[in-house]
Amino acid sequence: MSDSEYAIELRHISKHFGSVVANKDINLTLRKGEILALLGENGSGKTTLMNMLSGIYKPDAGSIYIDGEKTLISSPEDALKAGIGMVHQHFKLINVFSAADNILIGSSKGSETHALLRKSRYSQVNQIIHDFGFELDSRKIVANMSVSEKQTLEIVKVLYYGAKTIILDEPTAVLTVQETRKLFEVLKKMKEQGHSIIIITHKLNEVMEISDRVAILRKGQYITTVNTSETTEKELTELMMGRKVDLEIERPIVEKTAPVLEIRNLSVKSDEGNIALDDVSFYLRGGEILGVAGIAGSGQKELCEAMAGLRKIERGVVLHKGENIAGASPEEIIAKGVTMSFVPEDRLGMGLAPSLSIADNVILKKYKQSKGFLLDKKRGAREAQEIIDKLEIVAPSVETPVRKLSGGNVQKVLLGREIAIDPNVIVTAYPVRGLDINSSYAVYDILNQQKKTGVGILFVGEDLDVMLALCDKIMVLCHGKLMGVVHASKASKEEIGLMMTGALNTVHQKRGKTAGIAKDSAIVEDEIIYQEEEVNV
Amino acid sequence: MSQQEPLEVKGLRKQINRGKNSLAKQFHLVRKSRMKLWQNALYILIGVVVALAIGAAILTSLDISAIDYYSDMFTIGLVGNAYPERAIENFLVSYVPLLITSLALALSFKMRFWNIGGEGQFLIGALTSAVIAIKFPGLNPYLMLLLMSVVAMLCSGVTGLAIARLKTKYNTNETLATLMINYIALYVVTFFGETKADWNFFLRTDSERPKFTSFTKMPFVEIGDFHLQISVLVTLLIATGIWFYLRYTKQGYEISVIGDSRRTATYAGMNVKRITLRTMFTSAALIGLAGAFTASSSGCISTNITNNVGWTGIIVAWLSKLSIPGIVLSSFLITILQFGCRSASSLYPSIDSHFADLLQGLILFAVLAADFFANYKVVRIMSAGEKQEEQHEDKKEVES
Numbered sequence: 014m015s016d017s018e019y020a021i022e023l024r025h026i027s028k029h030f031g032s033v034v035a036n037k038d039i040n041l042t043l044r045k046g047e048i049l050a051l052l053g054e055n056g057s058g059k060t061t062l063m064n065m066l067s068g069i070y071k072p073d074a075g076s077i078y079i080d081g082e083k084t085l086i087s088s089p090e091d092a093l094k095a096g097i098g099m100v101h102q103h104f105k106l107i108n109v110f111s112a113a114d115n116i117l118i119g120s121s122k123g124s125e126t127h128a129l130l131r132k133s134r135y136s137q138v139n140q141i142i143h144d145f146g147f148e149l150d151s152r153k154i155v156a157n158m159s160v161s162e163k164q165t166l167e168i169v170k171v172l173y174y175g176a177k178t179i180i181l182d183e184p185t186a187v188l189t190v191q192e193t194r195k196l197f198e199v200l201k202k203m204k205e206q207g208h209s210i211i212i213i214t215h216k217l218n219e220v221m222e223i224s225d226r227v228a229i230l231r232k233g234q235y236i237t238t239v240n241t242s243e244t245t246e247k248e249l250t251e252l253m254m255g256r257k258v259d260l261e262i263e264r265p266i267v268e269k270t271a272p273v274l275e276i277r278n279l280s281v282k283s284d285e286g287n288i289a290l291d292d293v294s295f296y297l298r299g300g301e302i303l304g305v306a307g308i309a310g311s312g313q314k315e316l317c318e319a320m321a322g323l324r325k326i327e328r329g330v331v332l333h334k335g336e337n338i339a340g341a342s343p344e345e346i347i348a349k350g351v352t353m354s355f356v357p358e359d360r361l362g363m364g365l366a367p368s369l370s371i372a373d374n375v376i377l378k379k380y381k382q383s384k385g386f387l388l389d390k391k392r393g394a395r396e397a398q399e400i401i402d403k404l405e406i407v408a409p410s411v412e413t414p415v416r417k418l419s420g421g422n423v424q425k426v427l428l429g430r431e432i433a434i435d436p437n438v439i440v441t442a443y444p445v446r447g448l449d450i451n452s453s454y455a456v457y458d459i460l461n462q463q464k465k466t467g468v469g470i471l472f473v474g475e476d477l478d479v480m481l482a483l484c485d486k487i488m489v490l491c492h493g494k495l496m497g498v499v500h501a502s503k504a505s506k507e508e509i510g511l512m513m514t515g516a517l518n519t520v521h522q523k524r525g526k527t528a529g530i531a532k533d534s535a536i537v538e539d540e541i542i543y544q545e546e547e548v549n550v
Numbered sequence: 551m552s553q554q555e556p557l558e559v560k561g562l563r564k565q566i567n568r569g570k571n572s573l574a575k576q577f578h579l580v581r582k583s584r585m586k587l588w589q590n591a592l593y594i595l596i597g598v599v600v601a602l603a604i605g606a607a608i609l610t611s612l613d614i615s616a617i618d619y620y621s622d623m624f625t626i627g628l629v630g631n632a633y634p635e636r637a638i639e640n641f642l643v644s645y646v647p648l649l650i651t652s653l654a655l656a657l658s659f660k661m662r663f664w665n666i667g668g669e670g671q672f673l674i675g676a677l678t679s680a681v682i683a684i685k686f687p688g689l690n691p692y693l694m695l696l697l698m699s700v701v702a703m704l705c706s707g708v709t710g711l712a713i714a715r716l717k718t719k720y721n722t723n724e725t726l727a728t729l730m731i732n733y734i735a736l737y738v739v740t741f742f743g744e745t746k747a748d749w750n751f752f753l754r755t756d757s758e759r760p761k762f763t764s765f766t767k768m769p770f771v772e773i774g775d776f777h778l779q780i781s782v783l784v785t786l787l788i789a790t791g792i793w794f795y796l797r798y799t800k801q802g803y804e805i806s807v808i809g810d811s812r813r814t815a816t817y818a819g820m821n822v823k824r825i826t827l828r829t830m831f832t833s834a835a836l837i838g839l840a841g842a843f844t845a846s847s848s849g850c851i852s853t854n855i856t857n858n859v860g861w862t863g864i865i866v867a868w869l870s871k872l873s874i875p876g877i878v879l880s881s882f883l884i885t886i887l888q889f890g891c892r893s894a895s896s897l898y899p900s901i902d903s904h905f906a907d908l909l910q911g912l913i914l915f916a917v918l919a920a921d922f923f924a925n926y927k928v929v930r931i932m933s934a935g936e937k938q939e940e941q942h943e944d945k946k947e948v949e950s
Contacts, residue, residue: 321817343816343818344819347818365814368810
């Protein structure tokens with residue numbers, strides 16, 4: 014053991030991918046027993062840098078010092094030996110195994126892999142979990158765990174392997190407010206025990222709350238490291254962006270129309286055949302943004318897919334301007350002016366064809382409109398250029414493949430296309446997922462502009478602060494059930510957090526009014542029964 | 551490391567570990583930025599030269615002049631031939647089936663439908679078109695060719711359709727299904743070549759040994775002494791057609807979108823199942839057509855009529871990165887290679903035609919390796935003071 018001040022020191026680290034410079038000459042230090050927040054916009058090279066520390070990538074140049082000693086890390090195994098453990102954004106767990114087995118199977122010590130099949134392993138692992146100060150049942154199968162439990166397991170895993178330094182890549186993105194608070198308590202405890210922690214996050218309030226120092230990257234370059242106690246959110250943003258920005262999210266007041274979309278008693282199944290949405294009712298007016306809040310996997314994806322005609326509706330009514338569209342094909346729903354854009358975790362999976370050009374992607378929902386056998390390439394190119402100009406997309410040309418664009422520009426292409434078909438309902442899920450502040454605000458602006466033109470917007474989001482600022486109303490889902498609809502201007506984060514975990518249900522709270530059912534509903538009660546029968550047939 | 555281990559063993563293991571690690575630590579692969587077309591071509595050229603050099607070494611060891619052999623090979627037997635026209639005709643006869651098959655495979659690969667049943671679909675086309683040729687002798691040659699083509703395309707296309715249907719309905723693995731059809735088709739042809747039952751109209755009655763009967767040949771256009779087979783013209787039309795289809799039509803666009811992201815295609819309201827069926831039918835039907843053309847130009851069928859185009863076509867399609875002009879070019883070059891190897895080996899009795907196969911294999915392998923090096927480069931990790939570090943380590947070890 015050396016008595017170096019730093020647990021980790023990076024000197025002149027560079028990494029290129031082809032002609033793209035991901036990291037350029039980065040110097041970074043992590044003190045022993047501190048929590049360092051790593052802050053930067055998308056594409057600033059945070060994850061690449063951390064992947065080099067955890068042995069997934071190898072640096073092209075530069076050196077890594079651990080405990081003052083120069084170390085070469087060329088595999089995750091090396092990283093582990095050097096005492097570095099990373100908790101990835103997407104968990105690396107085996108779904109059908111118990112917590113104990115997930116921990117033991119990755120153990121490099123021979124004696125412990127022998128414990129794999131013994132019954133005593135559960136009590137052993139329980140002891141370890143307890144010693145670290147966590148709450149988790151070692152017998153529980155990963156598939157039955159909540160996101161928060163899985164994350165705890167990941168942390169226990171790296172601690173068990175002997176990690177002194179723990180890297181967390183956007184750990185709070187998938188957690189509720191309460192779960193985040195719990196995680197932070199755990200992190201503080203780990204810090205007290207002498208562990209050093211690097212946390213990657215986009216959320217400035219969390220940075221301010223948890224970290225001791227903040228290191229900032231911009232466009233692959235190291236900018237500076239500041240003490241958290243001596244800085245402000247505003248200053249951090251400016252360092253990150255390289256210029257001044259306004260952090261207010263606008264919520265324009267628009268005159269609302271009659272409901273454009275009314276959902277009544279909607280039930281939908283998940284891919285595995287479980288009930289994903291259970292008897293959900295809500296409505297959406299033109300000129301309003303209705304937020305959908307919930308822990309990841311509470312039925313958001315299934316809701317979006319049901320709206321777009323991609324998922325079978327088991328029961329219920331989806332009324333679009335007075336016409337039931339439950340059971341209509343995706344094509345018919347697109348033709349009615351209902352657009353859905355879902356940004357999945359990998360950000361390219363749905364809605365875009367990554368290898369095709371921007372022009373070809375822009376024409377995706379319209380290509381059948383032109384007459385004849387041929388594809389209207391000119392129209393694609395023209396409309397792509399319009400979207401590029403209007404949304405200030407950075408792209409060499411309309412022929413550039415979408416996968417070569419940065420995350421923010423990809424999402425702008427997606428939203429731009431959805432808006433270009435003149436929708437009256439926009440269903441959008443995680444449109445700012447993984448986007449940096451600048452691009453996120455551009456997306457909020459786009460949505461607000463649509464709202465002003467009288468479009469109804471269903472906004473499935475992750476960040477409660479953003480939803481409270483942007484949305485007019487927020488509906489909360491928990492395990493596929495509606496927990497209530499609140500006015501964003503009157504609700505608090507804590508209230509919504511409680512509803513997300515199912516601890517609070519306000520659907521029938523107000524006398525004489527059920528949440529999710531419009532006063533001026535176009536649905537007559539008789540009609541529901543009639544339509545339900547029709548759907549069932 | 552356990553403590554009982556003798557010191558020497560410990561040292562040895564350390565050395566081994568260090569040797570292993572240092573190699574892995576010092577070099578790693580980095581993806582290159584996109585190459586220009588001529589750079590890519592240059593790499594492939596270098597690959598071919600390397601393969602030819604190895605071939606030359608083998609030839610020299612057998613006392614054959616490599617220069618003579620290669621010059622015979624690359625002139626595909628044109629020089630010193632009394633009938634060079636025939637050589638070109640025969641060359642085109644080999645080129646046509648490979649080109650059509652590669653194009654057809656590219657069509658399904660573009661949709662990420664792994665049709666590796668080129669061989670089987672080819673045989674089905676050849677066999678069914680031969681039925682027409684034998685059963686209706688004396689038809690007008692153009693009408694005959696048309697009829698043979700249509701029947702071959704339908705039969706082979708329906709096979710492809712069936713496999714696609716299994717895929718869309720039960721999500722079976724198309725790679726396995728198409729692969730298995732290869733063997734079924736092969737054994738069906740073998741069966742017809744062997745069973746001497748009275749109903750077997752494929753066999754010649756005047757021969758003692760089972761032997762396929764021959765039939766009318768492909769019509770051709772005479773240009774002086776040169777006989778241009780109709781199939782060559784049709785094939786070039788098909789190549790242009792497919793290029794246009796993939797690039798400018800809605801259906802071609804649908805194929806690209808599905809190949810890129812099936813979910814996106816569904817989301818955009820495309821009927822993925824129907825498009826899969828349609829495309830796989832087209833792909834299999836075209837390969838069947840290649841079979842019909844080959845049966846017609848050789849005037850006979852056999853089990854080795856495919857000349858492995860079902861397999862070579864996969865290589866051609868991937869080497870060309872599924873680009874249609876690329877396929878036209880690379881299947882041309884590969885045919886020169888194959889055809890040249892064959893005609894050269896016939897001139898050198900001391901080595902049999904297996905050398906031609908060997909050389910072909912070498913060249914294809916070298917080309918694939920060249921393709922790899924065109925896309926990746928090997929990089930040494932650079933860091934200042936690495937050497938001192940190693941020396942330092944050595945010292946420590948000596949001390950221990």
